[in-house]
Structures are given as C-alpha cells and as structure tokens.
Amino acid sequence: MAKIKLTKNELKVQKDSLKMYRRYLPTLTLKKQQLYTEIHVIEAKARAVRKRREEVELGFRNWIAVFSEKDAFQKDIITVSNIRKGRSNIAGVDIPTFEGADFSYGDYDLYKTPLWVDIAAKHVEKAILLDLEAEVLDEQVRLLEKELRVTTQRVNLFEKVKIPEAKENIRKISVYMADQQVSAVVRSKISKRKIADSNVQNPVEEDYTL
DSSP, X not given: OOOOOOSHHHHHHHHXXXXXXXXXXXHHHHHHHHHHHHHHHHHHHHHHHHHHHHHHHHXXXXXXXXXXXXXXXXXXXXXXXXXXXXXXXXXXXEEEEEEEEEEEEOXXXXXXXXXXXXXXXXXXXXXXXXXXXXXXXXXXXXXXXXXXXXXXXXXXXXXXXXXXXXXXXXXXXXXXXXXXXXXXXXXXXXXXXXXXXXXXXXXXXXXOOO
8 A cells, every 4th residue: 555645635635536436336337247248148149149050050961961962062152252240339348240241152064063052052151141140249258358357357446445445544644633633732731731830830020119
C-alpha cells in the first residue's frame, strides 16, 4: 500500500475514490454476468451448428454411397470465393457475425460427370456454410472471453484491492486527524492552565497612588 498524506485534502481524495469505486463496481459486475451468459449461449449455438454439420456430412456420405461413385465428386468442384460478415456489439464488445458466403464452381465435363454431382455440390455448400458459421461463433466466444478476463480482473481489483485500500486510508487519516484534534484541545487546556497558574503566582499589584 502506497504511503498517503494525512491531510484533509487527502481524506477528500480517498472518499471521492471510494465513492467512484462503489459506483462503477455494480456496472462491472453486471457486465461480467452478461458476458458469462452470452458466452454460454454462443457456445451452445456453436455446438448445435456443428451437430447439424455432422448430420449433413453423414447424410451426404450415405447418399453418395448409394451411387457407388465416390471418386466422381472432387473437392475442387466447389470453393469459397467470399465470406460475408457483419458486426455486432455485446456488452460493449465488437464482434463479427456470419451473414453467408459466395461459392465458385469448377469446370467439369457434363457428359462424363454423374448427374448427382450438382446435387452433391449443394450438400457440400451447406456443410461449408455451417463450418464457416461455427468458426465465426468461435471467434465471438474468443473475443467475449478476452473481455470477460479483463472485466473479472477489474471487478477483483475494485473488490479486493481498491475499495479496502480506500477504506483503510480513510480510517488512518480520520484516526490521525482525530488524534490531532484531541492533542490540540489538550495543548490548549494546558496552555490556559499555565497562564492561570502564572497569574496566581504573580498577582498584579494595583497602583493606588494619585
């Protein structure tokens, strides 16, 4: 704890600081709770998206297996040409939002390629969209967790350091000033007693001469 001045001005500074800490602490605590809740909501959403992705992939594999032409569908047939993202704000944190993606389709021989490849490409597109959405949700969680750590540190700083420190400083200054006031009163009484004793020991002689 830093050394403080035992003065009235410092007492005011410490009281103002304590008032400020107490005013902002509820806001920080509320923000911490909001971030914690939002993180859990987004994590649940990401899990749901990944589950849908697994279901799409499983259905896709089973569907292709029916045609017994697995090698007919090449990965380079469909590629992501652009990812569309927006911006949102949660508890003061700027986060990305997933708004979709654009795809490019490779050239393939319409005569040699099975007819079902076009349908399969749409399934792959759906799977990729779910992957991209999950990645954006992961980024949201990462950003919110970073802010949660900072907010938690501030809450702990206020609760465990700043507020107790300000209270202790106020107590020290108040005790010191009270002691100084008592000492001043005692000194004043002693001084008055000494003056009174001096007057008794050395009475003033009155002059009656004309």
